[in-house]
Amino acid sequence: MSNALPPAYTIVPPGRPLAGRVAPPGSKSITNRVLLLAALAEGTSHLTGALKSKDTVLMARALGQMGVTVEEPDATSFRVTGTGRLAAPPAPLFLGNAGTATRFLTAAVATIEGTVIVDGDEDMRLRPIKPLVDALNALGIAADAPSGCPPVTIRGNGRFGKGRVEVDASLSSQYVSALLMAAPFGDGPVEIALAGKDIGARGYVDLTLAAMRAFGASVAETGDGAWLVQPTGYRATDFHIEPDASAATYLWGIEALTGGHIDLGIAADAFTQPDAASRALIAQFPDMPAVIDGSQMQDAVPTMAVVAAFNDRPVRFVGIANLRVKETDRIRAVANELNRIRPGLAREEGDDLVVVADPGLSGQTLPARIRTYHDHRIAMSFALAGLRIGGITILDPACTGKTYPDYWDMLAGLGVDLVPAE
Template sequence: MTAQQTVTVTPTTLPLKGRVIPPGSKSITNRALLLAALAKGTSRLKGALKSDDTRHMSVALRQMGVTIEEPDDTTFIVTSAGHLNAPQGPLFLGNAGTAVRFLTAAVTTVDGSVTVDGDEYMRKRPIGPLLDTLRANGINVDCPTGCPPVRIQGNGKVAATRFEIDGGLSSQYVSALLMLAACGENPVEVALTGDQIGARGYVDLTLACMRAFGASIDVSQKGTWTVAASGYRANDYLIEPDASAATYLWAAEALTQGRIDLDVAAKDFTQPDAKAWEVIASFPRMPAVIDGSQMQDAIPTLAVLAAFNETPVRFVGLANLRVKECDRVQALHDGLNAIRAGLATVEIDDLLVASDPALAGTTTDALIDTHADHRIAMCFALAGLKVAGVRIQDPKCVGKTYPGYWKALESLGVSLTFAG
């Protein structure tokens, strides 16, 4: 499938009912893969996500001497000498933001030169704050544009004792440095230079994963973490289902007044996007203002759901969404207005959705430009459940985090038409 190909969702008048098991968490899988690669011994990661993003991470780790076996669709067996070796060529990571940010920091432990690169979309995604921190600690980093490709000259050790980072643009910078810090020759402080941090819950995920692999972290000071020079120990680790993926199913359930069993309760997720459950459960009386800063990947789901709400919704705290796989604020605006003119407006970084329950049952000729962004494709499939004629470009882009998304919808009785 290419960007010229489309999928059209046939609206349903019946409640969606059935059982769908979401894939493993992309965020946790990529953290666990890296930490297992930095740990001496063999780690078995169960419940893992197999998708484009995790494939890019696993291929890159293999390039650096880590053995990774895949005995089934949800398991990685990672065997490592406890360090990464210089690869023979560049590490190509597609548009996997977690892999790029995490590895840019981690490969500073390599004795030699490493180039971290991505696709045309990744080459537009900023990484400057992380690079500034590495340079401030004497690490040789070459990145003329402030976006990948990045060339890092590692010296085989982490001599830094304090990393200072502005986490306002992305919590991934903070997580990248925290995971690197445990590889230090001495304890390393990771300190925020400002009060803001994008999606702080993902830092908590990082700390939990680090501790599972033997790291010791002191968080006694606000905005500062002290990481012991412990390194990592191999471990068997169970990865929970992906909360961001679950949001599409929760929203599909709400839109159709259905009942979808995900085999895991919303309260049992530890990922920050699970906070979206409370908002989805309030449909069709969603809050007038929704802050997306701490559940960023759930905002596309909530924005499309809001189109059918009883009252308008303003989404705030969206600045970070402009530097995701695409400018998601603009993509949501454009997609909603393709369905019906005036359905959405943008004020600086806020997205205003002019909700209308009467939108359900209408017909449109909307062609949704996904910008190869998996979340734009998946969220606008929800609109197709209620509005006829919604065509979504590049349906295969969901493979970035949820390769089985279209099959999951079909298993619930949704009719899809692929063309092109």
């Protein structure tokens, strides 16, 4: 397929089980973590199995603006050479709608002596960052975000402070990860603690801790929701990045909806990313549970919701309030687009998403032009509906380039006909 995608794709239901081997791309979450850690280390690090997508390219480009050498030996590798410190960039850092890069760099640039502006596109400028800014200010770092969202101006003095800081992570665990990764550049030990018990997807903090330790950081949990980081800096290392579990959810969805089998080359229980927990739930289709807590596998919720539309009973997704502050309001987007397929198929109840479910949808032709809201996960998850329903058209298919540039090639490779549409 061409690299230039059409304005829309209409998906032709294959009418048969889909089978084959598909290697998911590298984990976006891990790639952006280790790109930053390698940049903060002194020496050269080789990162293999990496994701090359819009989000990781934006991260790599921003690191290059700060004096880091980022080379790409092949399609799945980065070679990163740093001096152990970031340098002040000559211009504001533009990070599109890459939430990981924006949050992580907002903390990391506080180690620079000088003023840095971290900014994004119009969608990123709607995504909250105030809890992270408040935590930086509490550490004595001058950071300002007048709207509570990017752009953020950080006036660093080359140090990251010391002592204890609390952060409200109820909206995103990325605030915690951002502080943790910058903390090895403190004037002394830095203790990072949750303000309250709520945290979005705690499993991603565990990914952060594992990556930090691989690059030589000394970090210990001091209590339930508190971590003590020593001022060690980082050392260059070679790191292999596992496949992306969020991308794997679409492949598990394909298996469930077509009765096929996709060999991912990795077992579900071998993933360290929290979205892998969705595999056991998707595998129960068409008898998925009546209530699914999506709090610790948030990026898997759109996939599970589309699969649930064909379930034998309704499914209520709970613990997903944070989905309202992702690339778009994913609760509303999923409900809207399911109802575009068939009115009454989904509804919002507070911050819960109820998928009413209708196994009779299978085999029908229900022409629907699915809005994707510039959100890669809406596009990829709703493509799955087209495996069972005729007439499903996905608008702006190119938005999948944010994390899975080869998504449509993958579907075509499995034998799904994709008809370009206007």
